[in-house]
Amino acid sequence: MRDPNQRLVHLKLAFFAFIVATVGIALMVLGKYLSTQSMSGFISFLPISEVGGTLLVAGLVGIGLDLWIDGDRGVVIEKLVEKVMLRALAKLAPTLRDSVIQAFADNIDHLSVVATDEFLDRLARNALTLRLGDRTFAEDIYEDVRDMAIAATERWYDTKISMNLSPLPQGPGNETPPAFVLTARYEYRVRPATINRRFTAVSNMREYRAIMEEPGDTSVWYINPASGFDGSTREAFELVQFSVDGEDRPIRRNSRVSGQTYTASIGKDVVDNSELVTIAYTYRTILRRHGHMLHVDVEQPSKGLDVELEYGGCGIAEMRLIPFISSSKKVRNFEMPSTVPEKTVGIGFDGWVMPKSGVIAVWVLSTENPVSLTETGARGTVTVQERKHNVSNFG
Incomplete structure (x- = not known):
């Protein structure tokens, strides 16, 4: 289909040729009329008929030529415009490319207009490949971090975990293995994504792993049956407090054969506001004394983490916190001096x-230390030997 602008130009040319031809005919008629009159003077010398004939021929020839070369003229103009555009783009391409890349790098709003998830994935992989020089390594790292970050429902800030370990009192005739009571308090800032928070304790490893793999609002604890406790009892696990911005929220408990679940409401209005709030909760659970290990994990991506564990009066000779955090930033370690009770x-x-x-x-229990604490002599010297021995055991 012919371009509207070309059609307009063609119409103007045809109209102009028609006007010229019409004027030529009119002059020829006028010249013929004057020749039939007996006129003298200056007007008799004017070649009116010849000019009219010339204009008539020019108009007719112009119309014919316009119709004949109309198709070729469009092709010629298109090729001419194409050559001009290619030359201009060849000169401007580097500048345009750099401008586009710079705009995308500086302003995320520009990139969001044209970017799809697939485009962003390719862009991130290519950028990381150029930075690391290894495509396979870059793609594996990016996909791993991306999947963890996207699966997370929330992002926590300034997470603080305070824990206290104390011996579990054992009454006469109690045959349960020696255990510790762990009281833990979590506090963090977050924009809540769910109305409720759930805390589940189970004694079935398969159920524990299934809940662990499900992203969402449920925290899960595994109560080892070897501890002599069952995950469905309050003695094994209990959520004792839950608050939002310092305001305590009611806690509902649901018990079943395989475990128990505590539910605390954050509030629909808090979720709808999408503002940072401080969530804090405290739970109590049981640890086997001879288990020698406690795993404290972070359920959501967290900016900043502080963990503190008190274990006085537990008969523990040595306690170590081992961070499992992959980062180039340094982890700060703290240990209370031995001179402090x-x-x-x-x-x-x-x-x-x-x-x-x-x-x-x-941890290592005092009863497991090869150097007896009741040994007489220079107690300070014995303590130093014990500490050296335990440090070597932990590597």
Whole structure:
């Protein structure tokens, strides 16, 4: 189909040729009329008929030529415009390319207009490949981090975990293995994505792993049956407090054969506001004394993590917190001096902690230490020997 502008130009040319031809005919008629009159003077010398004939021929020839070369003229003009555009783009292409890349790099709003998820994935992979120089390595790292971040329903900030370990009192005739009571308090800032928070304790490893793999609003604890406790009882696990911005929220408990679940309401209005709030909760659970290990994980991506564990009066000779955090940033370690009665260890980290990362606490009981604490002599010397021995055991 012919371009509307070309049609307009063609119409103007045809109309102009028609006007010229009409004027030529009119002059020829006028010349013929004057020749039939007996006129003298200047007007008799004017070649009116010849001019009219010339104009008539020019108009007719112009119309014919316009019709004949109309198709070729469009092709010629298109080729001419194409050549001009190609030359201009060849000169402007580097500048345009750099401008587009710079605009995308500086302003995320520009990129969001044209970017799809697939486009962003390719862009990130290519950028990381150029930075690392290894495509396979770059793609694996990007996909791993992307999947963890996208699966996360929330992002936590300034997460603080305070834990206290104390011996579990055993009454006469109690045949349960020696155990510790762990009281843990979590506090963090977050924009809540769910109305409710759920806390589940189970004694079935298969159920525990299934819940662990499901992203969402449920935290899960595994109560080892070897501890002599069942995950469905309050003695094994209990959520004792839950608050939003310092305001305590009611807690509902649902018990079943395989475990128990505590539900606390954050509130629909809090979720709809999408504002940062401080969520804090405290739970109590049981640990086997001879288990020698406690795993404290972070369920959502967290910016900043502080963990502190008190274990005085538990008969523990040595306690260590081992951070499992993959980052180039340094983890701060803290241990209360031996001259202080309180026994506390802690770690601090200012970067992002990804889900399933965290801290593992490991300990050695005083009764397991090869050097007897009741040995007479220079107690300070014995203590130093014990500490050296335990440090070597933990590597």
